[in-house]
Amino acid sequence: MSKKETILHAATRLFAEKGFKETSIAELSKTTGAAEGTIFYHFKNKEDIFLSILEDTRKRVIEEFDRYLEEGEFDSGLNMIESAISFYFYLAGMMEEQFLLLHRRHPHELAExxxxxxxxxxAIYNCFVNGFEQAILLGQKDGSIRTMSSKRTALIIFSMVDGLVRFKTYNLYNAGALHKEFMELCRRMLQKKQIQE
Amino acid sequence: MSKKETILHAATRLFAEKGFKETSIAELSKTTGAAEGTIFYHFKNKEDIFLSILEDTRKRVIEEFDRYLEEGEFDSGLNMIESAISFYFYLAGMMEEQFLLLHRRHPHELAExxxxxxxxxxAIYNCFVNGFEQAILLGQKDGSIRTMSSKRTALIIFSMVDGLVRFKTYNLYNAGALHKEFMELCRRMLQKKQIQE
DNA sequence: AAAAACCGGTTGAACGCTCAGTCTAAAAAC
DNA sequence: GTTTTTAGACTGAGCGTTCAACCGGTTTTT
Structure with missing residues (x-):
């Protein structure tokens, strides 16, 4: 791994766990073994490091999502959105540091x-929201999902899923065990044919 | 309003909008007109200001929630949880700055x-989660809500509702218009008697 | 009644420290 | 021989916090 990559990896972890402002270049230098000068040789300033991380995250998310779409086999739209939600949880676990970073306020403030x-x-958010929407549209075509605004529903689903992931990272409660129930509740609110109890 | 209260109000706004670390005592001094020394006369340090804000927020949330419970009339558990969710949205609007603050990472990191x-x-989170759970238990008793783990469902509902509020504050999408659809989706996932379409 | 002591609140300059970023000259890696 | 990396000294700004002094009003002493 090149020095630049080493710096980028360590910065991802530090920015995610401590925050952007709370991470100093001196600390980044110490944890990577790279001199401070080296860091500024590769990146023009601290913000540039942050943007590079975001760019990598974006590439990786889209890459993983595309692979998921290629590999997956879905027998209905409802089935597809369920697996899309599961995929989000899976990716949030796989790319824990990046998701932690995205859940901070800093990227959103910088975005402004x-x-x-x-x-x-x-790009990152649209990737998921569009994925959810496609699944909903498919489900409405094949009759597995009831009629409603696909765009708005996709947004709500995204906010829900992301809310749960965030909830988990803040770990005030043990939110890890809620996955199964969550999926069940999602199914209920989307599906057309309802189980009469 | 006393100088101490003025400081507390301005700090709430600044910490919420800019963040704890990103807000300097110098700026707080300038916006309040209080000298820097005055701030440290009333609060022993910067963190003490933050904790005072949190204490006020806690009191206010619990106070408002108690009033909501007293004033409200609910004809079913399902009806009650719907109004509890609405109340959360209402409060998030009324106490916008405090909710902004709670949605930052800083309080959760400090809590550790x-x-x-x-x-x-x-105390703040339990107030809502317990409120949701009570409503679910009531609904399961009166038959308006289906049988499932009241505790876990309350947690999921909370993470959903909070996710939507957060989504709104980050305003990448226009999430304000999703309230109606969100309520409809919640009803569907909770209610016992389902509409056969 | 005048003077002195006292009080909570307030002031802003000053202190010690950390930080992002610069710079240099030399060494190492390719 | 060009690119990358090193160590560290340095700058200038910003930071949280401290502190002696000050203010206006009330109480105590003379």
């Missing part, structure tokens, strides 16, 4: 003044 | 090392 940052964030 | 902070946070 930095178009590059904004573009990365939107 | 500071028991006082932790206690405030838990």
């Amino acid at each position: 003044v930095n178009p590059v940052c904004r573009e990365h964030l939107e | 090392v500071n028991p006082v902070c932790r206690e405030h946070l838990e």
Whole structure:
């Protein structure tokens, strides 16, 4: 692994766990073994490191999502959105540090003044929201999902799923054990044919 | 309003909008008109200001929630949880700055090392989660809500509702218009008698 | 009644420290 | 021989916190 990559990896972890402002270049230098000068040789400033991380995250998320779409076999739209939700949970576990970073306020605040940052964030979020929407549209076509605004429902689903992941990272409660129930509740609110009890 | 209250109000806004670390005492001094020394006369340090805000927030949330419970009339558990969710949205609007603050990572990180902070946070969250759970239990008794783990469902509902509020504050999408659909989806996933379509 | 002591609140300059970023000259890696 | 990396000294700004002094009003002493 090149020195630049080493710096990027360590920065991802530090920014995710401690925050952007709370991580100093001196600390980044110490944990990577790279001199401070080396860091500024590869990146023009601290913010540039952050944007590079975001760019990598974006690439990785889209890459993983595309692979998921290729590999997956879905027998209905409802089935597809369920697996899309599961995939989100899976990815949040696989890319824990990056998701931690995305759940911080800093990227969203930066996005308000930095178009590059904004573009990365939107690309990442759109990836999931569009994925959810496609599944809903498919489900409405094949009759597994009831009729409603696909766009708005996709947004709500996304906010729900993301809310649960966030809930888990803040771990005030043990939210890890809620996955199964959560999926069941999602199914109920989406499906057309309802089980009469 | 006393100088101490002025400081507390301004700090709430600044900590919420800019973050704890990103807000300097100098800025707090300038916006309140209080000298820096005055701030440290009333609070022993910066963290003490933060904890005071959290204490006030806790009191206010519990006070408002109690009033809501007293004033409300609910004809079923399902009806009660719907109004509890609405109440959460209402309060998030009324106490926008405090909710913004609670949605930051800082209070949760502080809670991990500071028991006082932790206690405030838990009291605030328990207030809502317990409220949701009571409604679910009532609904299961009166037959409006289907049988499932009341505790876990309450947690999921909370993470969902909170996720939507958070989504709104980050405003990547226009999440304000999702309230109606969100309520409809919640009803569907909770209710016992289902509409056959 | 005048003077002195006392009080909570307030002031802003000053202190010690950390930080992002710069710079240099030399060494190592390719 | 060009690119990358090193160690560290340095700058200038910003930070939280401290502190002696000050203010206006009340109480105590003379």
